Amino acid sequence: MDTSEFRRRGKEMVDYVADYLEGIEGRQVYPDVEPGYLRPLVPACAPEEPDTFEDIISDVEKIIMPGAASPACTELETVMMDWLGKMLELPEAFLAGGAGEGGGVIQGSASEATLVALLAARTKVIRRLQAASPELTPASIMDKLVAYSSDQAHSSVERAGLIGAVRLRAIPSDGNFAMRASALREALDRDKAAGLIPFFVVATLGTTSCCSFDNLLEVGPICAQEDLWLHIDAAYAGSAFICPEFRHLLNGVEFADSFNFNPHKWLLVNFDCSAMWVKKRTDLTGAFKLDPVYLKHSHQDSGLITDYRHWQIPLGRRFRSLKMWFVFRLYGVRGLQAYIRKHVQLAHEFESLVLQDPRFEICMKVTLGLVCFRLKGSNQVNEALLQRINDAKKIHLVPCHLRDKFVLRLAICSRTTESAHVRLAWAHIRELAGAVLEAERAAETKS
Amino acid sequence: MDTSEFRRRGKEMVDYVADYLEGIEGRQVYPDVEPGYLRPLVPACAPEEPDTFEDIISDVEKIIMPGAASPACTELETVMMDWLGKMLELPEAFLAGGAGEGGGVIQGSASEATLVALLAARTKVIRRLQAASPELTPASIMDKLVAYSSDQAHSSVERAGLIGAVRLRAIPSDGNFAMRASALREALDRDKAAGLIPFFVVATLGTTSCCSFDNLLEVGPICAQEDLWLHIDAAYAGSAFICPEFRHLLNGVEFADSFNFNPHKWLLVNFDCSAMWVKKRTDLTGAFKLDPVYLKHSHQDSGLITDYRHWQIPLGRRFRSLKMWFVFRLYGVRGLQAYIRKHVQLAHEFESLVLQDPRFEICMKVTLGLVCFRLKGSNQVNEALLQRINDAKKIHLVPCHLRDKFVLRLAICSRTTESAHVRLAWAHIRELAGAVLEAERAAETKS
16 A cells, blocks of 8 residues: 555545544444354455555455444454464464464463463463372472473573573573474473473574574473473564465474464564464463453353453553454455565575675574675774764664674665665675775774 | 544554555665664653644654664663552552663563563573572472462463473462461471472452452562562553552562563553563563574663563564554653542442442452452352353343352453443343252252
């Protein structure tokens, strides 16, 4: 949608809202529809090619408005999470509309998804151990629980451990910044020998620092063997898995108990929209379910409906699946794939520019839209370069440390980024690098 | 703002967004402002009388756009939470812009606020006990921790206890459904005698079931004496405290460590916007603070800025304070007070209608916008009445249990509710009650 269409459609939507408000007294306070009404009205998969805006708005009137906020809000979310799961070719077990026991839910952020997964895993292991040894208190079990993630995992994993009050072990990653079988196995064996209880593993696909990928095909079988909850955090990289050529990065997801990524990061859905799937719905609801009278409703024991309040930390919810519905239909799967591919291609374009300049090095294989690079030389000179870049305020880079190296990161992440921007950014960086290196030479000469 | 102004302003905003997108390449990627730039540009308090929409939009351009998303998003939130705190006449200690160590943050829901408070209290008590006895493990302390709330508290309090993995004790409320000193004191003494460690009390102002108020002036001093974290959950009722005639309901807040209510419930701010204040900022940040390299920034150790990521569960945040800024300015404090007063007055109007019908009884003193009522008689007949009301779909009521009584609840909560709606609702309820009672008589005659 270009800006001029945005102006027109935006104004139509303002009128739609105003008309709704003016006519609200003519509407029922509660919908006539029955649980499950929505799924048959919506296709089983996202469209390959874009739908028109008119089609979508006409479906809002036909499909959403008769279901009002409840149950439309819940039911569209379940179906959109199935659409997205199918785009990623998630195993059937993760989908709500199939034969399995799984399903998807929109969380606010990957931090919350990791926390919710950890809490569900904690409840599950406590119940299992208490069933075998009823004399054990939850605290005596928690005292021995250990969660694991790579030393490259996002800080929110450590935070989930803090909140969940369990030990978190950082597994040393390998030379490609990936968690591998050997290091995980070693930590598990050491902890079990010390009388501790491993229960939860977070594997990261596309780490924040350098977009590295934990080795799922090694880590997954260990989790299955040891009965550990495996959560996959693909917050950034997950969007790419809608492209067949990147889907192999998700191989091993069949071993996971829960999987999460953020469509708000790289799939054109506005913040917040963090997509989380579990293989077994009751694992989540078992950890959180409480049913006071004022939240009871006539369908809750029917098994027909999903009560997302048992899937998350907050009670209240927004109608976030509407954003997914609009975006998936306005772009179509092909449009979304083209968007991902363009960003990856722009990242490779930047990579090849960097490689042409012998003063620079690429620090990590470029897989998706992130390029990790630096000036060959000291951390100090790279810190000076970053300072100049960010002071100039033409582009903005966020650095990282890879082992002992200070590294610059160029991330392609805007809807409007084109090749010309990448080339401009590189020319700008080269110019500032020249100035930094000259200043360094001058300082050396002087000393 | 009436609907025709909404149409006009809404369309202007669509153009504003479109213009922004079209001109985005001309903007810096990073703002020039320094931390703390915003507060001097904004008045110290919310306006008494409404500002015009033009004034607000012109301030967006002057005050927000130069500060872009960061730091404007954070700084406006801090100032708006001070505005709102002043409207409620919160003690100075809870404000960020004064001499104290406190401040406010927008959470997504009261559930999250309760959880965040409980986690902060848990960290604080663990650290205090470990400082005295370094051999204690966190788990051995958590095994003995006890949190308390009234038996009328919202289910989210129990949920926070589950997530935080601590015992939660429900204190029996008195005849007015309030938590009182004697029952709390009794539970504390019993638990301490059993070797347990009380650490956290949630007092509710305006319970979900019947809008009862825990006795803060009794509970507060006990918490102070026993060094317990006192959290006040005023999710619904809090908005009313902006009116001087309701402010006395908040007396005792000076004893609290944290206080929360939901402007999205009753202060015309759209969902989600849950306002939380703490007396000591470092109590929250101490519980959550982690600083990976990719989240470091040049001002973080300056003491000048607020990093709200340390105040909450998620990492990412939306610019929710804009909603507060617009609403507070478009209504002015007087407009917001008038809105609350009108709802309370409509609740009393409904109450007086109920009292005129000898078949009905009022089950709880009407303090704010909630009326708890029922047919004199069995729970069964009231359940039958509720069923008829909700089946008719003209109004929607959510029931509760007060002790052994099944009670209907009429809540005044829409922006557009007028006296005529209240009278229509009552006529409708009376008519259905007549039918229910007749059906009951017929069944009795038959049996």
